[in-house]
Amino acid sequence: MISTFINHELKAFWRSKNTGKGIAVLVVLALLILYLFATIVYIGLFLDKELLIFFPKDDVVGSFYGVLMLYFLMDLLLRVKLQDLPTLRAQPYLHLPIKRNTIVSYLCFMGMASVFNLWPIVLFLPFIVKIIGPQYGFLASFTLVTSIVGFTIFNNYLALFIKRKSNVNGWIFLGVAAFLIMLLLGDFKLHLYSICNASYFCFNYLLSQPLLVSIPLLLAIGMYYLNFVYLRNNLYMDELNAHKISEPKSSSEYPFLGRFGAAGDLTANEIKLILRNKRPRSALIASLFFLLYGLIHYTNSRYGQGWNIFAGMFMTGIFVINYGQYMHSWQAAHFDGILASRISFNDFIKSKYILFTLASTAALILTTPYVYFGWNILLLNLIMYLWNIGVNATIVLFFANRNAKRIDLSKSGSLNWQGAGGTQLLLSLPLFLTPYVLYFPFAMIGQESIGLGVIVGVAIFTILTRTFWIKKLEVDFIQRRYTILEGFRNK
Amino acid sequence: MIEINNLKKIYNGVTVVNVPHLKINKGESIGLLGNNGAGKTTLFRMILDLIRPDCGEIRSNAANVAGNENWKAYTASYLDEGFLIEYLTPEEYFYFIGGLHEQSTAQVDEVLSKLTTFFNGEIIKNGKYIRDLSKGNQCKVGVAACLLQNPTLLMLDEPFANIDPSTQFKLKKILKDESKHITTVISSHDLNHVTDVCNRILLMEKGVIIKDIITSSSTLHELEEYFGTGKHMQLSGELGVLH
Numbered sequence: 001m002i003s004t005f006i007n008h009e010l011k012a013f014w015r016s017k018n019t020g021k022g023i024a025v026l027v028v029l030a031l032l033i034l035y036l037f038a039t040i041v042y043i044g045l046f047l048d049k050e051l052l053i054f055f056p057k058d059d060v061v062g063s064f065y066g067v068l069m070l071y072f073l074m075d076l077l078l079r080v081k082l083q084d085l086p087t088l089r090a091q092p093y094l095h096l097p098i099k100r101n102t103i104v105s106y107l108c109f110m111g112m113a114s115v116f117n118l119w120p121i122v123l124f125l126p127f128i129v130k131i132i133g134p135q136y137g138f139l140a141s142f143t144l145v146t147s148i149v150g151f152t153i154f155n156n157y158l159a160l161f162i163k164r165k166s167n168v169n170g171w172i173f174l175g176v177a178a179f180l181i182m183l184l185l186g187d188f189k190l191h192l193y194s195i196c197n198a199s200y201f202c203f204n205y206l207l208s209q210p211l212l213v214s215i216p217l218l219l220a221i222g223m224y225y226l227n228f229v230y231l232r233n234n235l236y237m238d239e240l241n242a243h244k245i246s247e248p249k250s251s252s253e254y255p256f257l258g259r260f261g262a263a264g265d266l267t268a269n270e271i272k273l274i275l276r277n278k279r280p281r282s283a284l285i286a287s288l289f290f291l292l293y294g295l296i297h298y299t300n301s302r303y304g305q306g307w308n309i310f311a312g313m314f315m316t317g318i319f320v321i322n323y324g325q326y327m328h329s330w331q332a333a334h335f336d337g338i339l340a341s342r343i344s345f346n347d348f349i350k351s352k353y354i355l356f357t358l359a360s361t362a363a364l365i366l367t368t369p370y371v372y373f374g375w376n377i378l379l380l381n382l383i384m385y386l387w388n389i390g391v392n393a394t395i396v397l398f399f400a401n402r403n404a405k406r407i408d409l410s411k412s413g414s415l416n417w418q419g420a421g422g423t424q425l426l427l428s429l430p431l432f433l434t435p436y437v438l439y440f441p442f443a444m445i446g447q448e449s450i451g452l453g454v455i456v457g458v459a460i461f462t463i464l465t466r467t468f469w470i471k472k473l474e475v476d477f478i479q480r481r482y483t484i485l486e487g488f489r490n491k
Numbered sequence: 492m493i494e495i496n497n498l499k500k501i502y503n504g505v506t507v508v509n510v511p512h513l514k515i516n517k518g519e520s521i522g523l524l525g526n527n528g529a530g531k532t533t534l535f536r537m538i539l540d541l542i543r544p545d546c547g548e549i550r551s552n553a554a555n556v557a558g559n560e561n562w563k564a565y566t567a568s569y570l571d572e573g574f575l576i577e578y579l580t581p582e583e584y585f586y587f588i589g590g591l592h593e594q595s596t597a598q599v600d601e602v603l604s605k606l607t608t609f610f611n612g613e614i615i616k617n618g619k620y621i622r623d624l625s626k627g628n629q630c631k632v633g634v635a636a637c638l639l640q641n642p643t644l645l646m647l648d649e650p651f652a653n654i655d656p657s658t659q660f661k662l663k664k665i666l667k668d669e670s671k672h673i674t675t676v677i678s679s680h681d682l683n684h685v686t687d688v689c690n691r692i693l694l695m696e697k698g699v700i701i702k703d704i705i706t707s708s709s710t711l712h713e714l715e716e717y718f719g720t721g722k723h724m725q726l727s728g729e730l731g732v733l734h
Contacts, residue, residue, distance in 0.1 A: 248617075248618025248619070249580055249618050249619055249620050249623075250580070250618065251580045251582045251583045252583075262590065262591055265587055265590050265591070269576060269579065269583075269587060272578060272579060272583070273576075273578055276578040276620065277578055333573060333577060334573055334574065334575060334576045334577065335573070336536075336541055336570065336571075336573040336574055337573060337574035337575060337576065339539075339540070339541060340539045340540075340541060340563070340566075340568050340570075340574065341563060341574075341588065341591060341640075342563040342564055342591045342592060342640070343563075343591060344560055345560075409577075409578065410622075478558050482541075482542060482543040485541055485542070486542075489573070
């Protein structure tokens with residue numbers, strides 16, 4: 001039975017609409033994963049040298065023991081945030097004559113299939129073979145490896161358990177995350193205690209009493225069992241699903257958008273889309289965090305004005321880029337309805353411009369405190385703001401007409417690649433290059449202000465001729481609408 | 492109202508819709524019947540310019556629907572949940588649709604107040620987004636949004652499929668009232684409902700309209716015969732007689 005499940009799982013992966021569609025994305029993803037993996041392997045192979053750099057005064061083995069517990073704490077924090085819950089896939093089997101225990105063991109078993117379980121082996125095994133083995137012998141190495149495996153499995157199932165619990169009650173996740181962060185801060189910021197010392201003490205003691213290795217193993221088994229029992233008792237469709245509706249939802253209106261007519265109504269809808277759905281909401285939150293970029297950027301004197309253009313563009317326009325790159329996929333689920341109802345596409349595009357202008361204006365206002373670093377920064381931000389609502393918005397919308405990938409709004413944002421494709425990669429080129437093509441020739445001959453003048457000129461020109469661009473985008477869309485619609489209907 | 496000429500849609504070498512000629516007159520109420528895969532929804536989507544026909548054209552009030560937006564002003568349609576904006580509350584959605592037709596919230600409220608029995612207390616002020624409603628209730632929202640638009644052409648794809656029996660009766664009454672002064676096109680798998688509501692029945696099989704009949708007292712029996720005995724292929728011989 002388990003092998004059938006795994007077989008279905010593999011089919012689900014390969015036959016999913018998202019797999020194998022965008023080769024460009026797959027290549028980039030593969031390269032990223034390869035790079036990450038190579039980095040981890042490298043760190044693992046030369047862990048002894050790196051430990052010496054961080055703890056030059058201590059004995060290498062001692063600092064290794066010290067790092068272990070720290071690693072597992074960080075690991076837990078990351079897992080709770082990023083690891084997938086293997087739950088929803090069980091639904092089609094619940095009503096079939098398959099033993100409950102089989103389904104539950106399968107779910108628990110699949111819970112192990114996570115890259116997080118690979119890291120500790122890759123990171124720590126080379127060190128154990130290289131240093132611990134020759135110095136302390138086989139028994140010590142074996143004990144250490146077993147306890148690391150034990151803690152990994154324990155962490156794995158603890159994270160899954162926390163995630164399952166926080167599906168029922170969202171506060172649990174926040175509580176656990178806050179606790180772990182406080183625990184780490186207590187060591188590194190407040191120096192109340194030392195996790196490294198505690199870790200050193202535990203693992204050192206473990207090696208003197210090899211039988212104690214049963215503790216991590218028992219912990220792992222116990223956590224697995226807890227998961228198993230919890231799942232078996234809660235194997236109901238509605239409980240496996242994420243958040244159920246809790247509080248009553250109310251209608252809201254944005255009266256100030258009313259003056260823009262139908263386009264304003266569309267913008268109001270899109271604001272609701274962003275606020276009421278997980279993934280666009282996290283795109284918005286990420287954009288808010290990006291406003292802090294200036295704190296890193298402007299305090300670093302290495303960067304010249306050329307880079308400040310970059311910073312200004314990103315801070316005032318990150319929403320245009322971050323949210324806009326997936327347009328109109330956000331509305332894929334009801335795109336049929338949009339086209340069949342009395343919405344002129346002209347208004348539809350106008351509403352996007354309104355949204356971008358609102359978001360960029362908010363970002364411009366929020367970044368005014370950077371005036372602390374000089375008036376010219378405020379001026380640069382203003383220039384790049386105009387650039388964003390003029391040129392970048394138009395570029396983004398031009399590429400939106402070339403994007404036909406559906407996005408499921410209910411899925412969460414982290415590590416979600418649905419909807420990503422070649423369009424996003426292509427889009428980044430004109431976004432990043434155009435301001436430089438205009439600015440650098442002048443900057444190179446020492447005429448930076450003329451370069452900036454050209455950028456402002458082009459930006460204002462595009463804003464003033466917006467009606468023309470909207471018309472162009474509309475004609476372009478009407479030609480491509482069938483392809484876009486078909487793509488959006490593909491679940 | 493609608494005139495279809497030489498319309499064809501082909502997917503992977505299979506012709507899913509093939510309508511050489513079809514004319515839907517003003518004021519008719521059309522019932523579109525056919526087993527799964529007969530091409531009903533594809534035909535609907537092509538009439539709404541959501542799918543590109545491989546050849547042929549569809550004229551709505553004498554103007555080609557493709558790339559044209561005029562028909563949207565008088566056509567209201569609900570094919571599936573993809574027509575609803577799932578993250579809005581029903582009220583927000585109704586006001587939005589009403590706004591597209593230059594109606595104030597008060598006007599929308601007035602229309603909605605007439606639909607209270609149809610909604611059966613499950614739609615308005617229920618504290619739910621459309622995505623959290625059941626399929627049947629979503630269907631009610633879709634139908635109500637259509638009525639709100641005061642259309643002269645109303646198109647519904649399987650409106651009876653997910654709603655409860657009492658709502659089915661209410662919907663039938665609404666459709667009968669509406670079809671007195673507007674054109675309606677409805678697809679369904681329920682022979683009783685369709686013969687009850689529609690005055691002209693189109694029967695589709697494998698993309699072809701194989702029967703085009705004016706509803707009479709014998710129609711229901713005729714249709715039951717067709718679907719019940721499974722003599723599908725023999726009927727297609729009648730195609731030539733149709734037009």
